[in-house]
Amino acid sequence: MLDRIKRLRSSGHDLDARLLLAAYTTRIANEHGVGCILVGGSAVDFYTASTLESVSGLLPGHLRGSVDLDFVAAATRTRQDAARLRAALATNGFKPVEGVPVQSARTWSHPEGPGLIVDVMPDDLEGSVPHVRTLTVDGIDIQIIGPEDLFIQYLEAAIATAHRHDYTRAVALALTHEEDMDWPYVYDVSPPSIPAALIDHARHAGPYEAALDF
Amino acid sequence: MNESLLRSAFGLDGFTVLEATRLLGIDPKPLLTRLKQSGIVERVGRGRYRFRTDDAAARVGQKLASLALAKERRTEADIRSLAVTAKVRWESWIGSGRLVVNGRHYTWRLADVG
Numbered sequence: 001m002l003d004r005i006k007r008l009r010s011s012g013h014d015l016d017a018r019l020l021l022a023a024y025t026t027r028i029a030n031e032h033g034v035g036c037i038l039v040g041g042s043a044v045d046f047y048t049a050s051t052l053e054s055v056s057g058l059l060p061g062h063l064r065g066s067v068d069l070d071f072v073a074a075a076t077r078t079r080q081d082a083a084r085l086r087a088a089l090a091t092n093g094f095k096p097v098e099g100v101p102v103q104s105a106r107t108w109s110h111p112e113g114p115g116l117i118v119d120v121m122p123d124d125l126e127g128s129v130p131h132v133r134t135l136t137v138d139g140i141d142i143q144i145i146g147p148e149d150l151f152i153q154y155l156e157a158a159i160a161t162a163h164r165h166d167y168t169r170a171v172a173l174a175l176t177h178e179e180d181m182d183w184p185y186v187y188d189v190s191p192p193s194i195p196a197a198l199i200d201h202a203r204h205a206g207p208y209e210a211a212l213d214f
Numbered sequence: 215m216n217e218s219l220l221r222s223a224f225g226l227d228g229f230t231v232l233e234a235t236r237l238l239g240i241d242p243k244p245l246l247t248r249l250k251q252s253g254i255v256e257r258v259g260r261g262r263y264r265f266r267t268d269d270a271a272a273r274v275g276q277k278l279a280s281l282a283l284a285k286e287r288r289t290e291a292d293i294r295s296l297a298v299t300a301k302v303r304w305e306s307w308i309g310s311g312r313l314v315v316n317g318r319h320y321t322w323r324l325a326d327v328g
Contacts, residue, residue, distance in 0.1 A: 004327070013325040020324060046322075136321040144320075 001138075006114040015049055018042050021116055022069055023140035025089070032088035034081055035074035037125055037132055037143040041066025041169075044154070046135065047147045048172040068107075068117035072125050074143060086120050094118065126153060128189070131182060147177045148186050155194055155202055159212065167208050174203045216245055217254070221265060228264040 001024050009017035022038050029036040045066050073081035089108050090096075096105030097117065108118045125132075127149030135142045151173045158167035174181070183203075187196055198214040216238050220229070234242035246263055249255040255263045314321040 007327040008325060011325070011327050013327065016322075016324045019322055046320075133318045133320060136319070138324060 002113050009114045019137045022142050023137040026142050027140050028088050028092045029085050034084045036071045037074045039145045040070030042069050043144050044169050048176050070119045072121045147173050148182050152190050164208050170202050171205050228258050228262050231261045
């Protein structure tokens, strides 16, 4: 499977390569009795794959693709599960990028792989398990964080760190999934730093600079 | 704004007045009339239009679109149109067979690289 991931990447199918690597990682985790959930930028890239070529000129910024895969362990969502996921990766040839001990290494890569990074996040899932979706790639079911929680995370990050790119990702998610997102959930669980008016603003692709004034 | 939405959604494919109405959420005839008079779109059948492909028309269209984006404040109708445009493209993935959506279960077909 690693060869196929490399072929996909070298032929310009970067998202396909990352999704197949996510499937490969999920299979390894499941074989070791650990669940995992794809979160972060690659999850955004899947949900907004269509947006790149359709409304990119109308977004508040350039929508850059991610360069890694972020996972959280999902079995019981404890640090022990993250350690088991890391051990499973090590058993299957992945190496810690930082050269730190296996049990605490966050960033992983496979020497025979496509050069993509797999991040095993130390945190719990920042989001709702019932909103997690299933994405089947090459016959393997990947658990992927819901677009609702991604929208909240990137909007919150955009305000906290004043990064236009995070705001662009939130807007792209809203535009692409305006009709199938659980918006009542989004309004209900968003932290005080994201008032309803700001959610409305982002849903309406409002200007980035104005978003910082809420 | 609305012209750029039409370009984004339909590219060089033809489109009908009905499709443009569904995309923009407004009666597109005044816009289509202006674009036709400017030589940016051409009529290719009964109620059917497409963007012209020659460079001059493309340059004019691009300029008008950028001016519109710079000057026009986005309205509620514009926003609905943006969402529709994104959804049109999301559905185009489905139409291409790369993506199957069944409620909250997605299936992605990888590109064939042998």
